[in-house]
Amino acid sequence: MAIAAATATAAAAALSSLSLRPSLLSSNPKPSSLILLRHPHRPPPPPLLCSKLTPSAADNATDAAVADAGDDDDDDDDDAFDPPSPPEGYVPPTPFDELPPETEEEIAAAYEEIYGPAFSGVSVLGNDVFAMDAKLKKAGGLLGRRKREKLNDGFEERVVQVRRVTKVVKGGKKLSFRAIVVVGDKKGHVGVGVGKAKEVVDAIAKSAANARRNIVTVPMTKYSTFPHRADGDYGAAKVMLRPASPGTGVIAGGSVRIVLELAGVDNALGKQLGSKNALNNARATVVATQKMRQFREVALERGIPMEELWK
Template sequence: MPPKPPRNDRKGGGHRRQREPTEFSEVTLSVDRVTRVVKGGRRMRFRAIVVIGNKKGKVGLGTGKATEVQAAVKKATAAAKRAMIRIPIVKDTIPHSVEIKFKAARIRLLPARPGTGIIAGGALRVILDQAGVKNVLSKRFGTRNKLVNAQTSIMALQMLRGVIAPTTAELATAVVDAADGSTKKMSDDVMKGSGQVYVPGGAQEVRSGGLGLTEIAKKDIEKQKDIHRKGKDL
């Protein structure tokens, strides 16, 4: 019987597949065993709660159920990616205070000064950390259920109103025609964002989702630069 070849000479070369670094990081809040009573008896499955975010204003929450833990976490991660939201962050904190009640949970969020940190616990702390909020004060009332608190936290972040800076991909979609200075296309994500979003184009006001979006003309920006430059020369 011939000897086995060395491990490096076997099929595949003995090299494991390297995982590519992703923009988002995920945290599994909990994995619980749930039971459903059916006609034939009880059916037991696993439910996973996953929070995903890029720590730059994007965060998502998802749940998944399966007969195996790994499959449940995979479903929850996919659901969290589909339910991603963007929140405004001003100087590493939230722009204003917000309070919300959902089911048996009530959460209050307050802006904080630099160096305060995330004063929160449980699911709320994980969601704020994944969203990129570094300084915030919070208070939680009512139930300690992780899923309900996580859902309430996401709803509280959705209530925030402020300036959301567009990403590089969104700026690329806002193509400006040099001939007439009008905006040909704008990303739906920018238009749906809460607060004011400034884009190059005509000096007009656009209404989207009940919020006023002000457009500033390119020539106005150049005029401000000339005034600033002349002031330095004087």
């Protein structure tokens, strides 16, 4: 008995040091009802955020959810799309699968309208079958040389001469090409140009641009000839120009003939009297044409009617 009493006293002291409730010392303690006492300096535990619903409360929540779902269905029925009525005289289009079959000509015309003329040489819409070839034509020429695109400004170009020239430098000779080009619209406007480059194509392009910057007006009568005779010289070259009767044509040679033809002169006489240099003769021809004057200009300077010039 003494040993049992000592054991009970030690257990009571241990439990008192753990600050357990007095109810734990009851004769029939329950493990699930063991609750540790709160420390005096610790904050209280948070309240329970959820609790178990009773069966009746769960049934009530289910009924409320079903009622809300029914209300949402009613709202969806009220918001249904109502298409407007078609206007008067509206005829619905024919479905695609009910259309009559297209012919080969109609299909070819539709493709040509979208993608342009075909390369087969047959055009249903009457388009130029070579228009696309001209747009897509490569700039490369023979042996990989670059081709020059001509300007569509109404002036015709004609190459008078292309020569290879050299320039002596410290390391030897530097080769290049010199081109002489005459441009004209055959309506009284003509120009002479010269250009140098390492390639023939570039030299011709430079000389054509130079000729367009030196356009002059050639005076002519209604018979496409000169109003009077004139002589011109440039350097050692001398050129003689004479008017001619209708039907004579251009009787001249070398660069003089090219300049007169591109100027639009149909009846004239020309002769080279000095040097045979093509560039100097072409420029001498331009100088001779600039010495000519129209009858109206002379009459205006003298202050007399134009008919008085033939008296």
